[in-house]
Amino acid sequence: MSREPSWDLYRTFNAVLAEGSLSGAARALGLTQPSIARHIDALEEAVGAPLFLRTARGLSPTDAALELRPFAELMASTSAALLRTAEGRTGEVDGTVRISASEVVGIIHLPAILTRLRQRYPLLAIELSLSNAVDDLLKRQADIAIRMVRPEQQALLARRVGAFPVGLHAHKDYLARRGTPRSMDDLRHHDIIGYDAETPAVRAFAQRHPGLDRAMFALRVDSNIAHLTAIKAGFGIGICQTIIADADPDLVRVLPDAFHEDLETCVVMHEDLGANTRCRAVFDALVAELTALVRGRQG
Amino acid sequence: MSREPSWDLYRTFNAVLAEGSLSGAARALGLTQPSIARHIDALEEAVGAPLFLRTARGLSPTDAALELRPFAELMASTSAALLRTAEGRTGEVDGTVRISASEVVGIIHLPAILTRLRQRYPLLAIELSLSNAVDDLLKRQADIAIRMVRPEQQALLARRVGAFPVGLHAHKDYLARRGTPRSMDDLRHHDIIGYDAETPAVRAFAQRHPGLDRAMFALRVDSNIAHLTAIKAGFGIGICQTIIADADPDLVRVLPDAFHEDLETCVVMHEDLGANTRCRAVFDALVAELTALVRGRQG
DNA sequence: CATATGCTATACGGAAATATATGAGCCGCG
DNA sequence: CGCGGCTCATATATTTCCGTATAGCATATG
Structure with a gap:
C-alpha cells in the first residue's frame, strides 16, 4: 500500500462537497482551482475510487464520496475543536466555548445566563448551536451540551440540574x-x-x-x-x-x-475538556444557573 | 486570525507524542528530523503555545500538548477509518474490517466464527482490538463492536444476540x-x-x-x-x-x-457504515453466529 | 578523560506543490 | 445568434517545503 495521503486532502474533499465545485472550494479555502483539482485527483488515487463526476457545472459526488463524507466531516469538526481548545490558554477564562442546546433552552433560558457569564468573563466568546441532535459532543461539534436525556456514554462528564x-x-x-x-x-x-x-x-x-x-x-x-x-x-x-x-x-x-x-436536564461535557479552564468555568456556571432556574420554579 | 494550519501537522504532533523525539517521529513517518521540527514549530505558532520542552534526550510534552492530544488522536483514528472504508469498494466483500470485543469473546468465541467468515469471504481481512473500553466506535477505532452493555447512543446500529x-x-x-x-x-x-x-x-x-x-x-x-x-x-x-x-x-x-x-450482548456498528457491503456482511454474520452460540447453549 | 551515540538546531540546494495565465466547454440571457 | 459568466483542464512561473549535510550539546561507556 502506498503511503497515507496528506490529511489536507480531506479538508479539500469537504470543501468540494460543501461548495459543489472545484473553484468554489478554492475560494472557500483560499487556494486556487488547479490546486483543488490536484488534491481531489490525489485523494481519488489514494482511495482507489472516483469521488466526483466532473461536469461543466461543477462536481457531483459519487456514492463512494458520500460514504466517506462523515469521516471527513468528523476530522473537520475535530480540528476545529482542537483549535478552540488551544485558544486562549492564559489561565484566564478567555477564548471560545461552543454550546449545543435545544432551541427552547437556547432562545428562552440561555440569553440571560450568557449575559451574566459574559459580564463575569469579558474575554469569553460563545458559540451557540441550537438543535435537537444529541451527538454533537462526540462529533466534537460542541464543547458543552445541554441535554434532555441522560447520556449513558462514558467519557462524558454529566451533571443533572433538575427537571x-x-x-x-x-x-x-x-x-x-x-x-x-x-x-x-x-x-x-x-x-x-x-x-x-x-x-x-x-x-x-x-x-x-x-x-x-x-x-x-x-x-x-x-x-x-x-x-x-x-x-x-x-x-x-x-x-x-x-x-x-x-x-x-x-x-x-x-x-x-x-x-x-x-x-430531566443535564449539562454535559467531554471529559477531555475537564481540565480546560474556560470550558470548566462555563460548565460550572451553566450548572449553577440552570439549577437555580429549576429550583426557583419549585420554590 | 491566521489561516488554519495544515492538518498534516496534527499527524506529526501525534508521532512526536508517541515517539518522544523529533528523530523518532521522523523515522515513524518516513520523513526527516528537520521536517518534523518545522512541523512542530508551525503547530506551536498556530496554537500560540509551546507544545514541547526540547531537551537533548528528546521532547517532553507540555500541559497544552497533553490537552490537545485526544483531538489529534481522534483525527488519526478517523483518517484510518476513512481509508478502511474506502478500501475494496468492489461490491464484493473484501477489504478490512476492524472489530472491537472483550478479551473473552475475542479469544474464546470469535476464532471459530472468524474462521467460517474468512472461508466464506476469502478476500476479507479482519483486525481485532481486544479491550473492555466501550467507546471504540465513537472514536472510530473500530468498525464493529461486540458489547456487553446496551448502547444508548443514537447513530449506532445495535442488535441483541442474547445473553x-x-x-x-x-x-x-x-x-x-x-x-x-x-x-x-x-x-x-x-x-x-x-x-x-x-x-x-x-x-x-x-x-x-x-x-x-x-x-x-x-x-x-x-x-x-x-x-x-x-x-x-x-x-x-x-x-x-x-x-x-x-x-x-x-x-x-x-x-x-x-x-x-x-x-446481555449486542453487536454494534456505526450507522454510517450500514451501507458498506463488507461491514454489513460481517455485522450480519456476527449477529447470526453469536445468536446461534447463545441459543445452542440454552437448547 | 576520551569516545560513541543519542538528540536538536541550522544552512542550503532541489523537488514538489502552489499560483498565474490561458484555453475550451456549457448555460442563460438579451 | 452572440455575449458574459460560470465551469474544468492544461501549461508555465514561482513559492514553499522537504531532504541532505553539518554543527552543537548532553549522556552513557570505557
Whole structure:
C-alpha cells in the first residue's frame, strides 16, 4: 500500500462537497482551482475510487464520496475543536466555548445566563448551536451540551440540574373564545398544536399520552419555539415549559393534573475538556444557573 | 486570525507524542528530523503555545500538548477509518474490517466464527482490538463492536444476540482437594479469583453480589482470560461463562443457584457504515453466529 | 578523560506543490 | 445568434517545503 495521503486532502474533499465545485472550494479555502483539482485527483488515487463526476457545472459526488463524507466531516469538526481548545490558554477564562442546546433552552433560558457569564468573563466568546441532535459532543461539534436525556456514554462528564416541568398551555383569549377543557377528552374539540415529524422522541411521547395523537393536531410543526409563539398568538392549546408560561401573564395552564411531564436536564461535557479552564468555568456556571432556574420554579 | 494550519501537522504532533523525539517521529513517518521540527514549530505558532520542552534526550510534552492530544488522536483514528472504508469498494466483500470485543469473546468465541467468515469471504481481512473500553466506535477505532452493555447512543446500529450466562466455576481437582462449597458463606474458606481495579463495572458487580468482596480475593487480576486459566489450573473458584466451562470436562460449576449472571450482548456498528457491503456482511454474520452460540447453549 | 551515540538546531540546494495565465466547454440571457 | 459568466483542464512561473549535510550539546561507556 502506498503511503497515507496528506490529511489536507480531506479538508479539500469537504470543501468540494460543501461548495459543489472545484473553484468554489478554492475560494472557500483560499487556494486556487488547479490546486483543488490536484488534491481531489490525489485523494481519488489514494482511495482507489472516483469521488466526483466532473461536469461543466461543477462536481457531483459519487456514492463512494458520500460514504466517506462523515469521516471527513468528523476530522473537520475535530480540528476545529482542537483549535478552540488551544485558544486562549492564559489561565484566564478567555477564548471560545461552543454550546449545543435545544432551541427552547437556547432562545428562552440561555440569553440571560450568557449575559451574566459574559459580564463575569469579558474575554469569553460563545458559540451557540441550537438543535435537537444529541451527538454533537462526540462529533466534537460542541464543547458543552445541554441535554434532555441522560447520556449513558462514558467519557462524558454529566451533571443533572433538575427537571423542567412541562404542561399544556393556551392564551387567555383563546380560552375565553373556546372555553377551558375539563378533561383530556375535551381536547378533541380544541385546536391542538402538535408535532410534525415522526421522530423516535415524538413516538415515545405519543405512547406516554395516548390522548394526544397526530390526527387531532390542528397545527403540526417541529420547532418548540413555533409552538410557543403559536400558543401566545392564541392559535390553540400546546405544550410548553411552565417556567416560560408563568412569565407571561396572558398564558394559562390547561389540565395541569391530567397532563404533566418533567424534562430531566443535564449539562454535559467531554471529559477531555475537564481540565480546560474556560470550558470548566462555563460548565460550572451553566450548572449553577440552570439549577437555580429549576429550583426557583419549585420554590 | 491566521489561516488554519495544515492538518498534516496534527499527524506529526501525534508521532512526536508517541515517539518522544523529533528523530523518532521522523523515522515513524518516513520523513526527516528537520521536517518534523518545522512541523512542530508551525503547530506551536498556530496554537500560540509551546507544545514541547526540547531537551537533548528528546521532547517532553507540555500541559497544552497533553490537552490537545485526544483531538489529534481522534483525527488519526478517523483518517484510518476513512481509508478502511474506502478500501475494496468492489461490491464484493473484501477489504478490512476492524472489530472491537472483550478479551473473552475475542479469544474464546470469535476464532471459530472468524474462521467460517474468512472461508466464506476469502478476500476479507479482519483486525481485532481486544479491550473492555466501550467507546471504540465513537472514536472510530473500530468498525464493529461486540458489547456487553446496551448502547444508548443514537447513530449506532445495535442488535441483541442474547445473553451469555456466567457462573462460578472450579477445576475438579481443586474441588477434590478443598471440597465443594454449599453456600455463598462457604466461599470465605475458599480461594477466590477476583478483580483488581476498582472500575465502575466492578463496583456495580460488587454491589450485586455482596457475598463477594475484594478482601476475600486470593488472586486479583483484571483479565478475564487470566481468570479462566487460573480456574483451569486449579487455583481456586472464579467466574467465567458457562458456555466456556461446559466445553471443558474438568471444570465444574459451583453454586449454580446462588450465583448467576447474564451478560446481555449486542453487536454494534456505526450507522454510517450500514451501507458498506463488507461491514454489513460481517455485522450480519456476527449477529447470526453469536445468536446461534447463545441459543445452542440454552437448547 | 576520551569516545560513541543519542538528540536538536541550522544552512542550503532541489523537488514538489502552489499560483498565474490561458484555453475550451456549457448555460442563460438579451 | 452572440455575449458574459460560470465551469474544468492544461501549461508555465514561482513559492514553499522537504531532504541532505553539518554543527552543537548532553549522556552513557570505557
